[in-house]
Structures are given as C-alpha cells and as structure tokens.
Amino acid sequence: MKSKVLAKKDLLKFINKLIKEYDVFAPVKKEEGIVFSKIDKTDDMCLSYSNTKNSVKEFLLPQSEKLFRFAKKENTNEITDLKEKKRRSLLFGVRPCDGKAIAMLDKVFLENIPDAYYKRRRKNTLIIGMACDTPLQTCFCTSVEGGPFSIEGLDALFVELKENYFIIPVTKQCEKLFVHLDNASQEDIKEAEKLKKNAEKRLKPVFEIKDIKEKLDGAFDNPIWEEIHEKCIKCGICTYLCPACHCFDIQDETVGEEGCRVRNWDSCMFPKFTMHASSHNPRATQKERWRQRIMHKFNYLRENTGMYGCVGCGRCVEYCPVNLDIRKVIRDILESK
Amino acid sequence: MKTKKIQDIARKLLKEKKVDVVIGFEKGTLPSSATPCFIRNPDEVDRLIWNSFCGNNLANYLPKRKDKIGIVAKGCDSRSIVVLIQENQIKREQLYIIGIPCDGMTDKNNVLHDYCLICEHKNPVIYDVLVGEKVKENKAQRHPEGLRDTKWQKIEDFEKKSSSDKWKYLESELSKCIRCNACRNACPTCYCKECFIDQEKPRWVGTTNNLSDIIFFHLGRIFHQAGRCTDCGACVRACPMNIDLRQFTQKITKDGETLFDYETGLDIDVKPPFATFKEDDSEDFIK
C-alpha cells in the first residue's frame, strides 16, 4: 500500500465523511481536559493535544461492560446475549503509544481462548493514529520499545507535515478510506522521515529496557519492594488511565428480578483484587501489589506475549497523586543489588 | 532555610531514636514537584525538602500505624492529625509533629491552590516544634450573620440555586468520575477498614460506572465527612478528572461551622458535633 497525502484544509471534510459511515471518536476538549470521546461534528474535535487524559482502551474494553442480561422469573434464568452494534467505530487521532497498547491487548484478548466481547469490538473498530511531535516531560515510549511514529496496533498513521497530512496505511481494512487521495511525493516522504528522526531524538530512553526482564527474574525477593510501595495510596489512577492495564472484575447488578452480568475494570492496586472468600489474600499488602504491577508489565507479559505491559504514555507518571513514578521505580530496581 | 531546619530536626529525632520514621517530602521526579518520603536512616535526612509543592496531606499516612513517627505538618495536615487523634486512629504520644507555617501550596504552574487562598489556619494548630516564624492568618471578614463571605462565597451562591440546578451541577461534575477512588484514598479522614463501596455482603453500591452508582458513592463519602473534613484539598488535588469535589464537601463544612459553631480539627479536647449532643444544637435543618 502506498503512502498517501491529505491537504490539511481537507481534513475536516475527510472526517465529516467518516462521521456519516462510522461512530467517530477523537480527542475532544472538555472541562476535565482533552479526552477521547465520540464526535458528532468536526467542531468537537481538538487536534492540539499531546495526549488524551483517558486512553482509547475504553472503546475496546469499556470500564463497565454488560456481558448479558438476565431475568429471574420463578426460578428460571433467561439469558440474552447482547446484540451486535450495526455501525462501525473509528478512532481518529490515537497516539502511537496507545496504538502499541492495543497491539498488546490483542495478544491477551484474542489469543488462546478469544474474549468474545473484545473481539467483537475490535473487529468493528478502525484505529487511525496521529504521529506524536510534541512529547511531554512524562513521555517515555522510546524506553519501552515504542516510538512517537510507531504503527503497531494501528490501521493507519497520520503524520502532520507543513501543508499536508502524510498517511501511512498499515492494514488492508483502512485502504478504502484513502483510495481517492493522492499518493505521497518523494518530498513528503522525506519530510515525514525527518520529522520522525527529530521526534525520536527528543525522546532519549530513560532506562535500558533490555536489562529489565533478566533483572526482574531474580528480583522477587529483592528488599527494594519494601520501599517502592510505601507512599502509594492504593488508588486506581495509574491502572485506570493506563492504556495497557486490562484486569477486570465480573459482578452481577440486579434491580428486582432483572439484572445484568457486567465486567468492570479492576486494579491490582486495590486490596480486594486477590482476596479469597476465605479472607486469605495472597497479595496482602501494597508491597506485593506493586511487585505484581511491575512484574506483570515488565516480566510476565513479556514472557507470555512477547510484549511489555507498559507503552511509555506517561499518564501514570503525570496523574499519580503522590508522584510514584514508574520510570524511577524501574531505574531503582535496575540499580538495586 | 526551612529545608535545612527540617533535616536537622529529623536527623536528631532519628539519631536519638525518638522516632522510628520521619514522614516528610523529597524532591519529585517532575519539575515543580515534591513527593512524600519516609526516612528511617539519619544518614538519609538530606533527602528531605520544603517548598511550595509539598501539597500532599501527610496525615493520610497515619491511621492505624503502630510506630513512632516524626511528621512534617502544614496547617491543614495538623488539623487532620487532630481529627485522627480525636477518632483514635493515632495516639498523640506516637507523634513528633514538625509544624511548618505555610504560605499556601502551588500547582505545577506555580499558581496558589484555591483551597489555600481561603485557608484560615496556615499555622499548625498542634506541633512539637515549629520550623520558621508563624505567618499572618488570613481571617476572612465576618458577615453580619456570622458567615464569612469570602470563604463561603462559592457555597452561598450555590445554595441560592434551585434543587434541580444543584442536581444538574452534581451530575455534570460527577459524570467525569472514573471511580479510581483517589479522592477517598488521598483523604486523611477516609480510613475505614472496609469502605462501604467495597462491601459485598451486603453490597450497598453498584459496581459499575453508571452515574447513579457514582453519585451514591460520592454522596456517601461526602456526608461521612461532616465535621471531619478540614478542606485541605487532598481530594481535588488527587482527582485526575478535575472534579470540583470541594463544592460538596465545603457545604458540609459550612454547615458544621455555622449550625454547630464547630471548626474541624482545632482542638483535640473539643467533641466534634456528631460525637456529642447539646441542648441548644441547631434544629433548623429538620423539616
């Protein structure tokens, strides 16, 4: 597939066309900041953003998702599997870090026994990325095998040039969106290449990723875990804003005789996450929970899926109320004996 | 200056084994940031700092601790400490309070937090040692009816709204909530062993992110703060979604101060309004 160009002045027209066919989600400026949400018209969209406050995982793995409805009439249970949505979804303006997280989520939710709900949404969703030219101080994608122009997990990537958007189609599914556009010229390709190099240069790795897995393999009983967790207040900001965190809980919500089985985001930071009915808790304190968070992201997921569970988006760094910085945690572990 | 003094005090406390740990602030990893730290080794006291980014309410780390603690406390931290002592969450004898008169804390853009702007207790109300000179308190002017206008301005404006407008505001603010529990967990007086939203038998609150579950949680939490919230701002500071939680907690605080003449966290020996009954207690709100 050839790279394409779209004149900047034609972007809104392009998006408007998409809105007719898809439920389009894009960065929107709201009171709480710039968040990814559904747009009904292009005016809602805000493209001057570093990254959105929420990650796009909520469109594939919603914070609360109904698995099925049921009714308990006279001891019979009627289960209605929820129906498929007709209109397809399109996420526009996804940063490459969030795209990479989707590639990781795909491994967890589509491999082995596929997760029916994730699969349904994933198949129904096109993901168009926007290359990242304005990294924040909290960004560290290049430290975790990602990059500001990475195409992993995306169906296409837009790169903002001076006059045009340079478009890299990645998967076949998005081809038809771009057929009517001009092919990119040699100059466009060169300009995009230059931007990519500059962006990557600005993001010097903050730790040596290749050393991490081996270090963590022998670090389960490292005394450093005693210190890392101490200021953590056990909230769920880091895990809920994380584009790669995907742990969930399953609960029943009923009103009278009717109800739904729902799955809700859960967090390894919450004490109840692993609590048995017998009250035994294998991860009894925040020490074990932080160890799990780091091990899961940088060791276990790597072992099981080949990918890290951290994409360097920096949201947990920016929003942690006690500045418990995962970059520092990793550096401290690497430096520990 | 204050940094050096705090370090000296902490070193002495640890060296003389008067405390097991000093809870204070160290330099954060982001520009314009400070982060809570726990110092146990006298050789590490140099990590301690003091600047206008030391916004966390460190009293949050105290409930149910068993060790002896040196704690750095601003005015608001000290008031929360008073509440925790009143509520038997920590013993006065366990604490060595390093009080610091505070000129207000700033956000990362160096702007004073709005809860600091109306603070009336910049100086710690309880301490074992004071670092630096006391600062001038900013007592808001008293309104003829006894209300303080600058402090309650926002709440009074809100009170004038119709019930449906109030509810609309509540819904629009709380619809941003992602149920991360940061407001609850950052709050020094939210220390229940098992919060009502986590209880499963019976389950009081739905588990989903629908608005009614979210509102139920916040209303429950806010009402539970009556007579206990010191308006330290820890909840809004922690909230990643910029929810105006103080709009609701302040109403509770105002009612405590105006109806019961009780200002939270000033005196260990004065009973909080919900822990006592007086014959002349206001009953105006019972209709």
Place this chain on the structure above:
Amino acid sequence: MNNPYLPIPMIIKNITDETTVKDIKTFELAFLNKEDEKNFSYLPGQFAEISILGSGEAPIGIASSPTEKEILKFTVKWYEKGVVTNALHNLFVGDKIGIRGPFGNSFESKNIKNKSVVVIGGGFAFTTLRSLTTYMIHSHNRNKFENITIIYGARSPDDLIYKKELKEWAERDDIKLYVTVDKGDKDWKGREGFVPTVVEEVAPSAQEASAIICGPPIMIKFTIPKLVELGFSPENILNSLEMRMKCGIGKCGRCNIGNKYVCKDGPIFSLAELNDLPKEY
C-alpha cells in the same frame, strides 16, 4: 460467536450435607440441555465457575468423575464473606443455576497414568481428589493405574466429607485406603493422627509413583518433606492450587503466580513447577 462468558444452564438434582454443622454441601447438578452435556468434557482436577444470576460466580473444583454420567458434583464450603457460596447454600433441589467450564488442567496432564498413585487429602479439600479416585477405580480405568493408595485426614470424624464413598472404598481390595482424624469421638474406631505421620507410617513406594496432595497449607507444608524423604521426585508431587478467579480463561489478570495463571496453566502444578514460581499463593 462462541462466548466463554455465557453460563451453561443446570438444575440442582440433589443436595447433601457433608457435615453435621452443615457448612459443607455437595450439589448434584444436571444439564438442562443435552447438547451442553455432550460438549462438557472434563477430567479430574478441572474446575468450573458456578454462576448464580444476581450473585455472581465462584470457581469450584469438580468433585464428580467423568465416569459418573449425567450429573456434575460440586462440594462447596460456606464462608461468611463468600457472596456466591452463601447464595449457593441457600438454594434448593430444583433450583436452576449456571456453570462455565471446564477450566484448567487435569491431574492426567501431569503424567500419572501407568504408574502408582498416592492420593493425599485433608479436610474439605478432598473434592477434586474424590473426582480422581472415582475416576481411577472405575472399571474402565482401573488397569491404567498401578497401586492406588488413598490417605485422607480431617480434624474430626464429622469433618470427613464423602462418608458414603469412604465406606465403599474401604471395602475394595484393589485400593488401599487410610482414613485418619486429628481426634476421634466415642464412636470412632479408625486411626488418630496427622496426615504427614500417616504418610510416613504407611510409606507408599515412590517407585514409579505420583503423589497428589490437596489440603490445608499446614498439612501440605509438613507432608511434602515426608514425600521427598520417601523418594518422590518434585515432578511427581502434584498440588492443586486455589485462587480468586473471575474469568477462568486467563484474561482478568488476578490469579497469576509469576507468569502462570492458575485458571489456565493450573490449578494442578507439580512441586517442580511450584519451586520455579514465586511463593505468592
């Protein structure tokens, strides 16, 4: 689309109180649809998520054996804080519930065939061991195993579950059964003593044998060294683990020990495997 989150409808056919305090009940469930019954193929050691609409789901080991047709058995202990186990204990024969599964690996996946097998159980944790024992002694399977030794202990005679089966097994001459209690009552004529002591005393041969052990942590802690002394290799000492599990298919992220998920890589682990995993269970 095949949806692993949809429960299979079942009906409660029978409920047995295993103890006089009635805190442990065995539920016999039958499939409501023949098709589901045909598709539900399991082996001893596997578990299912028991689903009670309105209360939720709980992972429970399957106590019946695939040789017992038409029904599935689950033995469930009541816990004060267990939402689903409480709801389950309040149900009656004829009530409808759901299950999802079977999930996890089986004892057979750990190379126990054509060898001797020593089954060691403690207290209420005998559930999947009942499945295994019933399976092994079935006429179709008995010749696939060499000597079968069962060692089962509980605190008191009343705490022993599956009393009917124990009686039947005691009468068989193709297996050796040793039942022990910490302390007997006036009617108790059997052994008194702890499980590790019995293991040492009856000293099953470690030659070409697997030891399968399920019970309270304290029993496991003291039994494993005895087995090692007797010459059982870490590969041949098998243990079934419990965890808080929600999805059952390795997605929800809470039941891992190291990089292994108890729901899909377990619940059966050999001592050799456990030795390579962090001690966090």
